[in-house]
Ligand SMILES: Nc1ncnc2c1ncn2[C@@H]1O[C@H](COP(=O)(O)OP(=O)(O)O)[C@@H](O)[C@H]1O
């Protein structure tokens with residue numbers, strides 16, 4: 001999907017997956033952004049080709065679902081009145097001053113955290129028990145933040161102290177508590193439909209009008225989270241990562257862009273994303289009380 005011209009909107013920025021617009025005329029809603037989720041997919045901080053059919057709509061459905069379930073201040077306003085070209089993949093949100101921290105919660109040891117643990121026995125500042133295997137549940141959920149990189153750079157995992165230095169210890173502590181609380185609530189909700197929420201990443205911002213810390217960006221999507229079923233199958237981006245790492249011959253540490261993903265990998269990924277949306281959205285549990 002190419003960047004779309006939306007009449008009445010100014011394009012503010014492009015992320016790897018989302019395009020951000022602002023209404024040209026100030027609105028009675030206050031300071032708002034229109035967040036449009038495209039069908040692009042990224043892995044290892046590269047945008048891949050081709051796109052994944054309907055992925056942006058699926059991500060939007062899943063984020064909206066979680067915003068309605070989580071009882072924390074969030075940026076979602078409405079999907080009413082979004083331009084016709086982007087219906088289903090766009091939402092009006094409160095415009096926030098984003099805090100440049102990727103707030104990661106990990107309940108299980110896998111991915112890059114497992115790789116580091118396998119070499120050193122630690123992940124970041126956390127010394128972990130000996131003998132853990134890939135995918136093991138952790139006794140304590142870890143808050144393992146990263147500093148959000150500029151466009152084209154890689155996010156940098158850092159110890160909690162660095163985040164405190166960057167944004168102040170009070171705000172750092174608040175992000176940690178919010179991240180761990182939301183993760184725990186979401187894990188229970190996912191569990192109720194037989195899905196394990198392995199880890200996830202949140203981004204928060206400050207509402208300039210109230211100075212409140214607000215949950216922004218996408219929430220608990222298969223782009224920002226790992227979801228497993230009881231057999232350890234992934235309903236997330238892992239399928240694409242596995243293709244790139246194991247089958248394509250590409251080395252993520254090389255400075256070369258990844259190869260195109262084959263059509264069958266793109267189609268399977270679309271199916272996995274649709275499946276996790278269907279599982280979550282069929283969930284009858286009531287709103288949480290965090
Ligand atoms: N409410 C908001 N106000 C302003 N910016 C936001 C808001 N919510 C999310 N963002 C920003 O919009 C961008 C979302 O696009 P995305 O494709 O996810 O980017 P990235 O490549 O950084 O992951 C991110 O830079 C995110 O920080």
Ligand SMILES: [Mg+2]
Pocket residue numbers: 015017217
């Ligand atoms: Mg993002």
